[in-house]
Amino acid sequence: MIVYFNGQYIPKEQVVISPDDRGFLLADGTYEVVRIYRGKPYRIKDHLDRFAESLSKIRINFPNPHVFESITEELIRLNGLENAEAALYIQITRGVAPRRHPFPDPSTPPTVYATVYPVKPDTAKWESGVNVILTPDIRWSRCDIKSVSLLANVLAAQEASEQGAEEAVFVRNGFITEGTHTNVCAVFGGEVWTHPAGEFILGGITRESVRELCQQAGIGFVEKPIPYDRFLKADEAFLLGTTTEIMPVVEVNGKKIGTGRRGTVAKKLQELFFEMTHS
Amino acid sequence: MIVYFNGQYIPKEQVVISPDDRGFLLADGTYEVVRIYRGKPYRIKDHLDRFAESLSKIRINFPNPHVFESITEELIRLNGLENAEAALYIQITRGVAPRRHPFPDPSTPPTVYATVYPVKPDTAKWESGVNVILTPDIRWSRCDIKSVSLLANVLAAQEASEQGAEEAVFVRNGFITEGTHTNVCAVFGGEVWTHPAGEFILGGITRESVRELCQQAGIGFVEKPIPYDRFLKADEAFLLGTTTEIMPVVEVNGKKIGTGRRGTVAKKLQELFFEMTHS
Numbered sequence: 283m284i285v286y287f288n289g290q291y292i293p294k295e296q297v298v299i300s301p302d303d304r305g306f307l308l309a310d311g312t313y314e315v316v317r318i319y320r321g322k323p324y325r326i327k328d329h330l331d332r333f334a335e336s337l338s339k340i341r342i343n344f345p346n347p348h349v350f351e352s353i354t355e356e357l358i359r360l361n362g363l364e365n366a367e368a369a370l371y372i373q374i375t376r377g378v379a380p381r382r383h384p385f386p387d388p389s390t391p392p393t394v395y396a397t398v399y400p401v402k403p404d405t406a407k408w409e410s411g412v413n414v415i416l417t418p419d420i421r422w423s424r425c426d427i428k429s430v431s432l433l434a435n436v437l438a439a440q441e442a443s444e445q446g447a448e449e450a451v452f453v454r455n456g457f458i459t460e461g462t463h464t465n466v467c468a469v470f471g472g473e474v475w476t477h478p479a480g481e482f483i484l485g486g487i488t489r490e491s492v493r494e495l496c497q498q499a500g501i502g503f504v505e506k507p508i509p510y511d512r513f514l515k516a517d518e519a520f521l522l523g524t525t526t527e528i529m530p531v532v533e534v535n536g537k538k539i540g541t542g543r544r545g546t547v548a549k550k551l552q553e554l555f556f557e558m559t560h561s
Numbered sequence: 562m563i564v565y566f567n568g569q570y571i572p573k574e575q576v577v578i579s580p581d582d583r584g585f586l587l588a589d590g591t592y593e594v595v596r597i598y599r600g601k602p603y604r605i606k607d608h609l610d611r612f613a614e615s616l617s618k619i620r621i622n623f624p625n626p627h628v629f630e631s632i633t634e635e636l637i638r639l640n641g642l643e644n645a646e647a648a649l650y651i652q653i654t655r656g657v658a659p660r661r662h663p664f665p666d667p668s669t670p671p672t673v674y675a676t677v678y679p680v681k682p683d684t685a686k687w688e689s690g691v692n693v694i695l696t697p698d699i700r701w702s703r704c705d706i707k708s709v710s711l712l713a714n715v716l717a718a719q720e721a722s723e724q725g726a727e728e729a730v731f732v733r734n735g736f737i738t739e740g741t742h743t744n745v746c747a748v749f750g751g752e753v754w755t756h757p758a759g760e761f762i763l764g765g766i767t768r769e770s771v772r773e774l775c776q777q778a779g780i781g782f783v784e785k786p787i788p789y790d791r792f793l794k795a796d797e798a799f800l801l802g803t804t805t806e807i808m809p810v811v812e813v814n815g816k817k818i819g820t821g822r823r824g825t826v827a828k829k830l831q832e833l834f835f836e837m838t839h840s
Contacts, residue, residue, distance in 0.1 A: 285580070299578035299585050301564070301674050306578050307652070308711040309588035340716065371660065373586070376715075381650065383711070383718030383741050395580050420702040422713050431712035432587040432662070434701050436655075437619065439662030462662050 284360040286353050286396040291360055294397065303393055305375030308383070309431035311393070312336040315524045316354070318368040318398065319559050323354050326370075328487050329524075333372065336428045341385070342376050342392055350396060357398040367403060369525055372396040373430065401525055408552060411532030411544045412448035414521070416510060417441060419452030419459050419482075426481050435462040448529070449521055454482060457507035464523040465489045466531075468516035469540075469547045473502035475516075488522040488555075495554045501547065518545025528552045563639040565632050565675040570639060573676065582672055584654030587662070588710035590672070591615040594803045595633070597647040597677065598838050602633050605649075607766050608803075612651065615707045620664070621655050621671055629675060636677040646682060648804055651675040652709065680804055687831060690811030690823045691727035693800070695789060696720060698731030698738050698761075705760050714741040727808070728800055733761060736786035743802040744768045745810075747795035748819075748826045752781035754795075767801040767834075774833045780826060797824025807831045 283294045304310035314333040317324045327348070334347045354370050357363075375393040379386030421434040438450035439462040449461040460466050460483040467476045474496055479485040496503040513519065518540045519531040528551050530544040562573045583589035593612040596603045606627070613626045633649050636642075654672040658665030700713040717729035718741040728740040739745050739762040746755045753775055758764040775782040792798065797819045798810040807830050809823040 287580075294580070297580045299580055299582065301566075301573070301576045301578055301652075301676070303578065303585065304715075306582065306585045306654075307592075307709060308715050309709055310712055310715050313586075340712065341719075373580075375585075383715050384722040385715075385719050397580070422701045423699045424713070427712075429712050430586060430588055431710040433589055433619065433706075433708050433710035434703070436583075436587050436589050436662050436664075440620075440664050443663040 283397065283399070284357065286357060286394070288391070288394055291356065297395065299393070300378045302378045302380065303375055304377060304379060304386070305373065305393060305430060307381050309429065310340075311373055311375030311430045312340060312342065312428055313371065313373040313430055314428060316370040317401075317524050317559075318358065318363065318366070318370060321358055321364040321366055321368070323370060324559055325487050325491070326351055326354060328490065332428065332485070332487065337374060339424075339427050340429065342374055343388070344374055344392055344394070353396055354398065357396060361398055363398055363400065366400050368398050369401045370396065370398050375430070403527070404529070407448070408527065408529060409544060411530035413446070413533035413536070414449045414451050414461070414531050415442050415445050415447045415535055416453050417450045419454035421452065423481050425459070425483055426479070426485065428484055438462045451534070453510045456509055458510055458513050459483050461521055464521035464526050464529070467492070467520050467522060468508050468513050469518040469545060470516060472547065473504050474547065475504045475506060475508050477507050478505040486522055486524070488524060488527065491555060491558060492522055492528065492551055495551055495558065499550060499554060501550075514539070516540060518548055520548045528555055562676065562678070563636065565636060565673070567670070567673050570635065576674065578672070579657045581657045581659065582654055583656060583658060583665070584652065584672060584709060586660050588708065589619070590652055590654030590709045591619060591621065591707055592650065592652040592709055593707060595649040596680075596803050596838075597637065597642065597645070597649060600637055600643040600645055600647070602649060603838055604766050604770070605630055605633060607769065611707065611764070611766065616653060618703075618706050619708065621653055622667070623653055623671055623673070632675055633677065636675065640677055642677055642679065645679050647677050648680045649675065649677050654709070682806070683808070686727070687806065687808060688823060690809035691800075692725070692812035692815070693728045693730050693740070693810050694721050694724050694726045694814055695732050696729045698733035700731065702760050704738070704762055705758070705764065707763055717741050730813070732789045735788055737789055737792050738762050740800055743800035743805050743808070746771070746799050746801060747787050747792050748797040748824060749795060751826065752783050753826065754783045754785060754787050756786050757784040765801055765803070767803060767806065770834060770837060771801055771807065771830055774830055774837065778829060778833060780829075793818070795819065797827055799827045807834055
């Protein structure tokens with residue numbers, strides 16, 4: 283596997299992250315994941331806009347994140363993934379410096395790492411749906427930043443996994459926010475509801491795709507927080523994510539949502555999303 | 562500099578953190594800092610007890626953290642720091658594995674890194690005192706875990722630094738919790754007040770030392786949350802930390818605390834702390 287590291291294309295085994303990297307010591311970095319359909323990155327410009335936003339919010343100086351468009355092309359080529367189902371992972375940290383909390387000397391170059399790797403879509407689960415658990419949202423209140431400071435997400439995802447669930451869905455002040463690595467939607471009376479953008483969720487790119495598809499299909503798209511008890515009584519629910527795509531939720535905390543099977547709105551959106559990503 | 566890395570003593574330049582390390586990708590790790598006075602680690606057993614607790618809270622399987630007592634001795638010897646003012650930094654992450662939020666296969670060995678390095682105590686500031694700023698505590702609600710998921714602390718520390726302050730002090734729901742890397746005390750009518758232990762602060766080892774010193778000196782030690790507006794009117798205030806020790810706060814948000822000079826309680830505790838650490 284050839285990866286991109288600090289300006290060079292090298293075998294992954296040759297990458298050396300320093301123990302003084304602020305990503306390793308202080309979670310002082312941000313990342314992005316882009317889905318690659320049959321060798322073509324999907325909405326990479328939107329992902330890189332969001333990446334630029336996260337970098338700017340935590341003030342890591344990286345002038346042109348859109349350079350990853352050509353880096354990604356090169357990584358796809360170098361790894362022979364021109365026709366593959368794959369994903370791109372990019373991470374930028376505030377670089378290598380003696381450990382102190384405040385930013386290091388401004389001349390410190392950021393650490394830049396990117397890799398592409400094959401993915402195997404969960405097609406069976408897109409049909410069967412998955413179960414999720416609800417868990418208190420104990421994360422910080424800047425979830426709009428796609429940072430690597432992810433321990434709370436790790437612990438919640440592990441809790442889900444141990445309960446045989448696919449995802450943990452966070453509840454803050456009684457409202458559904460999002461999953462550990464997905465946005466969350468529920469359907470009420472034919473309308474798709476999801477938490478509004480802001481500091482409590484990461485505005486997903488798939489969420490944007492679904493907003494557009496709803497518009498196109500004449501389905502209402504409502505950005506309002508969903509009380510968790512109302513969520514349990516939704517007609518249907520689904521998760522959205524870059525590699526998760528549109529994943530029906532059929533069970534919450536061991537109890538059926540709606541019919542306990544993939545809902546008609548989820549199925550419709552999946553079909554439209556497939557067309558959108560494969561056109 | 563010789564460091565300890567996954568069972569070996571090697572030059573720091575030879576340490577290779579993998580880009581798949583869960584510390585780098587997911588902030589999935591914990592750390593500890595121990596002060597070394599004239600070559601002797603101070604309260605290392607207490608630090609390692611706390612380290613064991615953090616490891617256990619995030620469920621990283623590392624059976625005997627107290628092995629760092631002998632590792633530290635060896636690092637001190639190998640680096641010729643037998644009589645030095647120094648510090649130990651230890652970090653353990655959940656190891657190297659393909660990126661997923663839930664824990665990796667239980668057989669994945671943790672990444673273990675430890676280093677000792679000389680420190681130069683801020684003796685002048687212990688006398689002059691420092692200024693701090695107040696900032697909203699936007700961190701997660703498990704601050705009792707000494708994790709490397711520190712981006713919120715980094716951003717707050719940088720804010721302080723840009724305002725010419727030594728530390729940022731967090732305010733949650735109107736109450737002083739702690740600093741980005743220190744505990745915070747205020748003095749009211751001769752009594753030392755500090756936030757109670759729990760999920761909103763990390764129970765510091767220096768905080769424990771100060772509790773004992775207060776007892777010894779007949780000074781009241783009150784574990785109650787301090788409303789931030791009351792904090793501004795404290796007779797004196799100080800920060801506590803492993804390398805910070807007991808640091809008088811003389812200004813908050815640009816305004817004097819008490820007399821605007823080191824207070825008598827801080828001075829007394831500093832003297833007793835010096836005796837305690839140098840006996």
